[in-house]
Amino acid sequence: MSDTTGSGPMLAADGRPLKESLGRALRRQKLRALALIAPLLLFVLLTFVIPIVSMLIRSVENEIVETTLPGTVPAMAAWDSSTGEIPPEDVFQNLFFDMFNASEAKEHTKLGTRLNYENTGLASMFRTSGRSIDDIGEVFQDAIEDIDERWEEGAFWFEVMNGAGGDALVAERRARWEDLTDDSMAGDLGFTPSQAIIDLLPNTAAAYTDFAIWTVIDDEDVVAEEDPWEAVYAALAVDLRDPSRTAAIAGYQGAGADALQALSAAELPGLTFTEAFAELDEDWGKVDVWQTIEVYSPTYTPGYFLNSVDRELTIDGVQARPENEQLYVKLFGRTLWMSLIITTSCIILGYPIAWLLANLPVRTANVLMILVLLPFWTSLLVRTSAWKVLLQQQGVINELLVWLGFVDDANRLILMNNSTGTIIAMTHILLPFMILPLYSVMKTIPPTYLRAAKSLGATNWTAFWRVYFPQSVPGIGAGSILVFILAIGYYITPEIVGGTDGVFISNRIAYHISRSLNWGLAAALGTILLVLVMALYWLYDRIVGIDNVKLG
Amino acid sequence: MNFKKPILATMALGLSAGSLAADGHMASDMTLVSWGGAYQQSQINAYSDPYVAMNPGVTVTWDESSAEAVAKLRAMNEAGSITWDVVDVVAADALRLCDEGLALEIDADEVLAPAPDGTSASDDFGDLLVGDCFIPQIVYSTTFGYRTDMVPAGVDAPNDICDVFDLATYPGMRALEKRPINNVEWALLCDGVAKDDVYDVLATEEGQEQALAKLDTIKDSVIWWSAGADTPQLLADGEIFMGSTYNGRLFAAIEEQGQPIGMMWDAQVFDLDGWIIPEGLSDERLARALDFVRFATDTQRLADQAKYISYGPARLSSAPLVGNHATLGIDMAQHMPTDPNNAANTFLYNYEFWADYRDDIDGKFQAWLAQ
Numbered sequence: 001m002s003d004t005t006g007s008g009p010m011l012a013a014d015g016r017p018l019k020e021s022l023g024r025a026l027r028r029q030k031l032r033a034l035a036l037i038a039p040l041l042l043f044v045l046l047t048f049v050i051p052i053v054s055m056l057i058r059s060v061e062n063e064i065v066e067t068t069l070p071g072t073v074p075a076m077a078a079w080d081s082s083t084g085e086i087p088p089e090d091v092f093q094n095l096f097f098d099m100f101n102a103s104e105a106k107e108h109t110k111l112g113t114r115l116n117y118e119n120t121g122l123a124s125m126f127r128t129s130g131r132s133i134d135d136i137g138e139v140f141q142d143a144i145e146d147i148d149e150r151w152e153e154g155a156f157w158f159e160v161m162n163g164a165g166g167d168a169l170v171a172e173r174r175a176r177w178e179d180l181t182d183d184s185m186a187g188d189l190g191f192t193p194s195q196a197i198i199d200l201l202p203n204t205a206a207a208y209t210d211f212a213i214w215t216v217i218d219d220e221d222v223v224a225e226e227d228p229w230e231a232v233y234a235a236l237a238v239d240l241r242d243p244s245r246t247a248a249i250a251g252y253q254g255a256g257a258d259a260l261q262a263l264s265a266a267e268l269p270g271l272t273f274t275e276a277f278a279e280l281d282e283d284w285g286k287v288d289v290w291q292t293i294e295v296y297s298p299t300y301t302p303g304y305f306l307n308s309v310d311r312e313l314t315i316d317g318v319q320a321r322p323e324n325e326q327l328y329v330k331l332f333g334r335t336l337w338m339s340l341i342i343t344t345s346c347i348i349l350g351y352p353i354a355w356l357l358a359n360l361p362v363r364t365a366n367v368l369m370i371l372v373l374l375p376f377w378t379s380l381l382v383r384t385s386a387w388k389v390l391l392q393q394q395g396v397i398n399e400l401l402v403w404l405g406f407v408d409d410a411n412r413l414i415l416m417n418n419s420t421g422t423i424i425a426m427t428h429i430l431l432p433f434m435i436l437p438l439y440s441v442m443k444t445i446p447p448t449y450l451r452a453a454k455s456l457g458a459t460n461w462t463a464f465w466r467v468y469f470p471q472s473v474p475g476i477g478a479g480s481i482l483v484f485i486l487a488i489g490y491y492i493t494p495e496i497v498g499g500t501d502g503v504f505i506s507n508r509i510a511y512h513i514s515r516s517l518n519w520g521l522a523a524a525l526g527t528i529l530l531v532l533v534m535a536l537y538w539l540y541d542r543i544v545g546i547d548n549v550k551l552g
Numbered sequence: 553m554n555f556k557k558p559i560l561a562t563m564a565l566g567l568s569a570g571s572l573a574a575d576g577h578m579a580s581d582m583t584l585v586s587w588g589g590a591y592q593q594s595q596i597n598a599y600s601d602p603y604v605a606m607n608p609g610v611t612v613t614w615d616e617s618s619a620e621a622v623a624k625l626r627a628m629n630e631a632g633s634i635t636w637d638v639v640d641v642v643a644a645d646a647l648r649l650c651d652e653g654l655a656l657e658i659d660a661d662e663v664l665a666p667a668p669d670g671t672s673a674s675d676d677f678g679d680l681l682v683g684d685c686f687i688p689q690i691v692y693s694t695t696f697g698y699r700t701d702m703v704p705a706g707v708d709a710p711n712d713i714c715d716v717f718d719l720a721t722y723p724g725m726r727a728l729e730k731r732p733i734n735n736v737e738w739a740l741l742c743d744g745v746a747k748d749d750v751y752d753v754l755a756t757e758e759g760q761e762q763a764l765a766k767l768d769t770i771k772d773s774v775i776w777w778s779a780g781a782d783t784p785q786l787l788a789d790g791e792i793f794m795g796s797t798y799n800g801r802l803f804a805a806i807e808e809q810g811q812p813i814g815m816m817w818d819a820q821v822f823d824l825d826g827w828i829i830p831e832g833l834s835d836e837r838l839a840r841a842l843d844f845v846r847f848a849t850d851t852q853r854l855a856d857q858a859k860y861i862s863y864g865p866a867r868l869s870s871a872p873l874v875g876n877h878a879t880l881g882i883d884m885a886q887h888m889p890t891d892p893n894n895a896a897n898t899f900l901y902n903y904e905f906w907a908d909y910r911d912d913i914d915g916k917f918q919a920w921l922a923q
Contacts, residue, residue: 113651124907
């Protein structure tokens with residue numbers, strides 16, 4: 001149809017062009033439709049899309065290393081991890097200040113837990129190092145205070161450090177704290193580092209600013225009234241030990257200049273941070289620890305995904321995990337294989353029942369239907385526990401078989417705590433999902449077709465196989481998809497009756513969510529499971545065709 | 553996370569002022585989290601009922617989520633809304649929560665009541681104050697129970713941990729927990745490793761393999777449990793000959809249900825259960841939580857709990873006060889894992905070791921199970 005006539009555009013009753021008027025009506029309709037589905041859309045978005053996206057992000061996200069060690073990670077860029085040497089002093093120096101702040105904020109143990117997934121022992125290394133990190137600073141603090149008592153006073157420090165021009169430094173350090181703690185660090189400090197001090201003593205200014213931010217914002221104290229952290233003394237020692245600054249310090253005119261010059265002239269402890277960390281925990285001197293930190297320092301990591309397929313990220317690239325730690329590929333394979341077996345047994349058991357349901361007189365069929373649905377209405381946990389009672393070695397089935405003489409009392413069948421148990425219990429639990437779509441499809445197949453086939457000379461089998469069965473295939477397809485996809489993510493039944501060789505990948509995901517707290521790995525495993533399901537669905541569509549699936 | 557010292561200081565003031573300061577700035581309801589079942593009931597009887605009787609305005613809600621407490625607290629923390637006030641966890645979980653910054657650090661002497669004789673809380677609890685956040689409550693043990701009627705004729709009842717690995721003398725199924733902790737220690741002990749060397753050996757690849765190889769000798773005769781109630785049920789049904797579980801579960805099966813089960817205390821592994829207070833509570837709720845914890849962990853209350861369940865009180869000063877079972881009337885002292893007759897050969901769960909090695913060894917253990 002054309003929207004114009006010979007005399008110009010076709011007009012609606014209100015004089016507008018018909019096309020525009022129709023468009024408006026259509027738009028209104030669409031909006032109304034959208035408003036109607038809005039609750040559902042919102043619900044799906046909130047409970048489905050957002051969690052899945054956040055799971056995807058979590059499976060690669062690895063911010064914790066660089067937010068906890070913001071100085072160390074960039075400093076490590078200059079270190080060549082393949083030489084077999086531990087990083088240079090500069091890296092350890094940064095590590096000290098990073099660890100000091102992290103232990104003030106109690107964040108260092110989180111990083112230890114994270115890295116412990118990759119290299120066993122790092123959890124306690126970070127915990128113990130964080131606990132005694134003060135000791136390193138105290139070496140310098142004691143030395144400095146011995147030389148000049150004024151450095152014991154918080155007020156004196158404040159006088160030396162405070163001034164104007166250091167806003168950029170405050171902003172930078174504040175951002176670091178915010179990254180570290182995920183909390184807002186906004187607020188007036190009552191302190192600004194002086195630009196002259198920043199130029200003269202950069203490490204000290206940074207450490208003192210860190211101290212000031214935490215003292216004011218988190219502890220809610222006044223900077224000038226508090227004694228600086230041990231890290232500030234260590235920073236001062238670092239600055240004073242640097243020979244390139246000696247001349248500038250000698251010419252310094254600002255507050256506390258004489259005290260600084262006195263310190264600069266005095267002998268300060270020569271303790272290196274490399275030695276100090278080796279003292280805290282000897283593992284800091286091991287190159288593999290540093291390689292782990294190096295490998296996991298980027299913001300995003302493929303590490304969790306590699307672990308999910310029994311590989312690991314090492315300094316030499318991706319490698320297979322040792323044989324005695326390989327688990328996940330096997331579990332994925334088992335999950336798929338057993339889901340397939342369960343689906344097949346559901347078809348075999350469900351098909352005749354669905355046929356009976358569809359072909360018996362309504363009265364009898366209804367009773368049968370209730371029998372199918374009854375277990376469906378019983379709690380999953382109750383049904384699984386009931387299977388436990390039936391399947392165990394002293395259970396109902398074994399007792400019966402022994403009583404009937406089929407099985408010797410000494411060799412009772414092992415029906416649970418293995419894959420047999422999982423298959424039996426899950427087939428029973430998922431059977432209604434097979435029967436119901438099959439039944440609704442069979443209900444639509446006219447019985448006359450079978451009769452017609454037989455009257456044309458087909459045997460019972462031919463009539464069924466050539467005429468009836470092809471028409472019921474869409475029901476099998478729908479039931480199989482339902483059962484298979486439900487089975488692949490099953491958790492509770494394998495957990496209760498699966499023993500060791502009857503557990504699924506979901507049991508491992510649950511373990512990582514609730515026990516090991518390795519949510520990144522759980523997310524990666526979950527993502528792989530999701531992709532597997534989608535891939536199988538796609539394959540199914542290619543082979544059988546999703547149009548051939550009918551739920552009724 | 554922006555509270556800490558100032559509030560703790562105010563708290564200390566509030567506490568020393570006693571009930572005077574009480575209800576003014578304390579929340580009037582509180583959610584306690586525990587394990588459910590008989591254990592939670594013993595806590596209700598010994599702790600929360602008397603507490604509510606003393607503070608009539610307080611409403612106590614119980615949640616039975618301790619098994620997932622660590623994951624749930626982490627999720628609550630990420631969501632920024634903590635709905636629990638005091639949480640019962642095992643010490644290993646408390647250590648983990650402390651590491652994750654999810655549990656409040658506690659100064660025992662400031663927060664907990666001293667013993668009646670004036671001994672400070674830190675001395676009274678002693679080594680049981682594991683980590684910086686954990687407030688111990690009970691000592692429980694994981695140990696073995698066996699069917700007395702399944703002991704072969706002419707053989708002594710099992711009384712040595714290595715009897716578990718001796719299928720020739722004691723044929724039958726065993727139940728072990730589906731995790732490496734405890735099992736690998738027992739395996740090494742029965743593979744000739746001296747008790748003091750167990751963790752040094754376990755820290756090595758070879759040691760871990762040795763433990764799994766020992767477990768491999770009985771693997772076909774083991775049912776692996778994951779809930780504490782499994783072993784008593786398996787024993788009661790005659791599914792297994794012997795199995796490990798928590799001693800309180802065995803006590804209930806033997807004394808309360810009269811099952812033909814015997815206790816084998818050898819090489820029992822002591823573990824601790826206690827409270828933590830989640831990080832991030834409001835001042836009022838924190839005040840209430842601290843007030844409750846101070847009450848619930850005093851010498852008398854800890855001793856009272858032992859009337860209802862056979863777990864040992866964590867305070868030294870509570871031990872002499874342990875009396876008879878509230879309904880059965882039997883003397884509870886001899887059923888405590890800490891009783892000298894039961895504690896001839898014991899093991900203390902090594903928290904530091906397992907915090908480091910749990911994921912590593914568990915990975916190997918699960919891979920071994922899947923073979």
